[in-house]
Amino acid sequence: MSEMIIKNGFVFDPLAGIKGEKKDIGIKDGKIVDASEVKKGKEIDASGKTVMAGGVDIHTHVVGPKVNVGRLMRPEDKLFRSRTKERNTRMQMGFAVPSTYATGYAYARMGYAYVNEAAMPPLHSPHVHEEIRDTPILDISAMPVMGNNWFQMEYLKQGEIENNAAYTAWLLRATKGIGIKCVNPGGTEAWGWGMNCLTIHDPVPYFDITPAEIVKGQIQTNEFLGLPHSLHVHGNNLGNPGSAETTLDTLKLAEGITTNNKFGREQVLHNTHLQFHSYGGTGWGDFESASQKMMDYVNKQKNISFDVGFVTLDETTTMTADGPFEYHLNHLNHLKWANVDVELETAAGVVPFVYDKNSKVCDIQWAIGLELALLAKDHMKCHLTTDHPNAGPFTRYPRVIKWLMSKQARDELLHSFKYADKVIDATIIESMDRELDLYEIAQMTRAGTAKCLGISNMYGGLTPGMNANVAIYDLNPEDMPKDPEMIESAFSRAAYMIKDGVVVVENGDVIATTPRKTIWTDAKYPLNELVERDIREKFLKYYTVELENYMVFDDHVYNTVPLEVESPAA
Amino acid sequence: MSTVTITSKGAHELYLEAYNVTPDAFAGKTAAEIAEIECHEGNYKGTLGEYFDIAGSAGATAEETTIIVNGDCKKIKRIGQKMSAGNVIVEGDCDMYIGGWMQGGKLLVKGNVDSFCGIAMAGGELTVEGSAQNHVGSAYRGDWRGMTGGVLRVKGSVGNDIGTFINGGTIIIEGDAFIHVSTHGEGGTIIVKGNVEGRVGGQMVKGDVYVYGDIKYMMPGFKYVDEVEAEVDGETAKFAHYIGDLGERHPKRKGQIVYGNIYKKL
Ligand SMILES: [Zn+2]
Numbered sequence: 012m013s014e015m016i017i018k019n020g021f022v023f024d025p026l027a028g029i030k031g032e033k034k035d036i037g038i039k040d041g042k043i044v045d046a047s048e049v050k051k052g053k054e055i056d057a058s059g060k061t062v063m064a065g066g067v068d069i070h071t072h073v074v075g076p077k078v079n080v081g082r083l084m085r086p087e088d089k090l091f092r093s094r095t096k097e098r099n100t101r102m103q104m105g106f107a108v109p110s111t112y113a114t115g116y117a118y119a120r121m122g123y124a125y126v127n128e129a130a131m132p133p134l135h136s137p138h139v140h141e142e143i144r145d146t147p148i149l150d151i152s153a154m155p156v157m158g159n160n161w162f163q164m165e166y167l168k169q170g171e172i173e174n175n176a177a178y179t180a181w182l183l184r185a186t187k188g189i190g191i192k193c194v195n196p197g198g199t200e201a202w203g204w205g206m207n208c209l210t211i212h213d214p215v216p217y218f219d220i221t222p223a224e225i226v227k228g229q230i231q232t233n234e235f236l237g238l239p240h241s242l243h244v245h246g247n248n249l250g251n252p253g254s255a256e257t258t259l260d261t262l263k264l265a266e267g268i269t270t271n272n273k274f275g276r277e278q279v280l281h282n283t284h285l286q287f288h289s290y291g292g293t294g295w296g297d298f299e300s301a302s303q304k305m306m307d308y309v310n311k312q313k314n315i316s317f318d319v320g321f322v323t324l325d326e327t328t329t330m331t332a333d334g335p336f337e338y339h340l341n342h343l344n345h346l347k348w349a350n351v352d353v354e355l356e357t358a359a360g361v362v363p364f365v366y367d368k369n370s371k372v373c374d375i376q377w378a379i380g381l382e383l384a385l386l387a388k389d390h391m392k393c394h395l396t397t398d399h400p401n402a403g404p405f406t407r408y409p410r411v412i413k414w415l416m417s418k419q420a421r422d423e424l425l426h427s428f429k430y431a432d433k434v435i436d437a438t439i440i441e442s443m444d445r446e447l448d449l450y451e452i453a454q455m456t457r458a459g460t461a462k463c464l465g466i467s468n469m470y471g472g473l474t475p476g477m478n479a480n481v482a483i484y485d486l487n488p489e490d491m492p493k494d495p496e497m498i499e500s501a502f503s504r505a506a507y508m509i510k511d512g513v514v515v516v517e518n519g520d521v522i523a524t525t526p527r528k529t530i531w532t533d534a535k536y537p538l539n540e541l542v543e544r545d546i547r548e549k550f551l552k553y554y555t556v557e558l559e560n561y562m563v564f565d566d567h568v569y570n571t572v573p574l575e576v577e578s579p580a581a
Numbered sequence: 582m583s584t585v586t587i588t589s590k591g592a593h594e595l596y597l598e599a600y601n602v603t604p605d606a607f608a609g610k611t612a613a614e615i616a617e618i619e620c621h622e623g624n625y626k627g628t629l630g631e632y633f634d635i636a637g638s639a640g641a642t643a644e645e646t647t648i649i650v651n652g653d654c655k656k657i658k659r660i661g662q663k664m665s666a667g668n669v670i671v672e673g674d675c676d677m678y679i680g681g682w683m684q685g686g687k688l689l690v691k692g693n694v695d696s697f698c699g700i701a702m703a704g705g706e707l708t709v710e711g712s713a714q715n716h717v718g719s720a721y722r723g724d725w726r727g728m729t730g731g732v733l734r735v736k737g738s739v740g741n742d743i744g745t746f747i748n749g750g751t752i753i754i755e756g757d758a759f760i761h762v763s764t765h766g767e768g769g770t771i772i773v774k775g776n777v778e779g780r781v782g783g784q785m786v787k788g789d790v791y792v793y794g795d796i797k798y799m800m801p802g803f804k805y806v807d808e809v810e811a812e813v814d815g816e817t818a819k820f821a822h823y824i825g826d827l828g829e830r831h832p833k834r835k836g837q838i839v840y841g842n843i844y845k846k847l
Pocket of ligand 1: 070129398
């Protein structure tokens, strides 16, 4: 029964509308309580400091098979970049694809409490859960990938939303997943025939369904089940000049659909790493930003949200279930390449990538990410991610915050580019004066992400009853540093990070670890006879594993916290 | 020029990671200060003074510093790692990663070395008077950025994986090499004065390999084109000229396709 009080900090809690007011935060038995309830225990003096809820990352790749392929494939990612064992931590390995231990510690040092693994191949969910168990401090959820799933493509082609919902609820239980992830809908399966779906109307070979039908059907399925999170889409034609057109077509599929859930989320579609999907031009020669056009549309839509996928100009390792894209990328840079097919479900590719500061294209990508965030009207729906490790490692979040909060920092970098003039011509970043404030940063990194994931009753805020995850940063909102580097350094090394009521980081050093939790969605919608038979048949005919060996057994999942939901449509 | 002599006490059970035995780390320090510099034995972090007797003192800069390493160094790794200037002379044999990521200066080993000597070397001169094991002047495991500069000379024979991903600089092997020479080569020059077992230039895109002796098994991806005369390591000779690896992509420069070259002495 531990108690703690955090005194005199400037509190930023967008879920409760608190904008930097001086306020005491009480903690009792791992939960936030009213400060008046704390009578004894540790007192943390947060005067002159910024207090926020523990960070919530809506889209990252930190556990599971493709992450592990990235680790195996790149021993050089660990060279001279690994921390030897310190007093309270185990050895930490790697930069772009850190080891599980390095991942947990690094997020904690930045004041994060929760991350959402954005691509879990259902067949490999046991591996995902093993790595969740081995990632210290963080609470983790994982999204099963379904955009190319044979069951879904067959049900959705026939318009059988109820059958698809029954299968989806079963798959969430089987894999202990949180929601529906959809990557290059139809395109990854088409690649099995050496093809791709580059528009939302390109039919998937054999299945004869289009990406548009898959996405729309998945939104309907998601709302039928009333899941905590919305459909989470990585659309078609990612990363190509002109991708903005395809993306707008995809986003328009959500028009007119309203949400039906008890978790407080407002969107029916979340578009992930929108930066990769906001490209204009017809080739790499006339490649340009389409951020203005994108945000003119997104700002008007109430029922969509997005995360950015900021390019951080680092050397990294790309990894995605968008197999054809990774093949394409390998042919651009001729580096190493791994590809995997996951039976009836999905695929993945892994390619190292260097976002070179002296490359015009990389710099334009950098600018597009920042433009999206600076053009956004509502930062509860615009989230800070790097699509780790695809556009850059998550350890660069503090650097991204610096760029968002300081025009000076952006301009200094922009004008240091070798092709600065060409980058300025192809983007609007130079004309943008907006500097985000700490409240908007709190929206982008905890409040908004928790709300969109449907977990804002537990995470992302500091209201009594919520999990006691609190980050304290050495930043005084009344006297913000003139030097933008100080912003990056403050967010890199939390003065304190408290996880479930335990101080895990002090002055940027990990001093303790806490038991972590696995969050998943227990959708109660039952299997019907037909879907049950379909599942049995597919396992008998096509899968290399037996149904009995497929479902993650309960003991395999670490400290589960099920989000229980009855289908509102049933 | 000031000289520091360090003499291995030779009593360690595990391999010693002596990554700080460089003119850069020693510069400006007295013997007593050098004794405090860190090193690793397994997961134990120690000091150079625990493993070496140290005499003399360093110059003000790396350039003005010579280090002489004495004693039994067969279980000492990483001498001269990342050194940028000055001199290091190892009087006997030493272990792996000698002169890895070396940027400048001169490193001379009078005995034999183990594997990974001079990997990802960018500049300077690394000379091994004895023989070396595998991965001489290669890229680090998994990396695609190999040697980019400098001269790496082994007077004896070497094992396999010589100059993998070499992109610049020169490797001279005065004795024989086993398999895998200039695999994935993207530039630079490799000279083998003895015989090679095989697999010379596999997936080679660019760069030159000269072999004076036999190549027991030539890669099928190489094609004989002509006979040329060239000056190699100070002497002129005639060579049969092959291009390849024909199974690999090749860039164009000024309208001409660039190939990797193997020159076999006639
Ligand atoms: Zn992603």
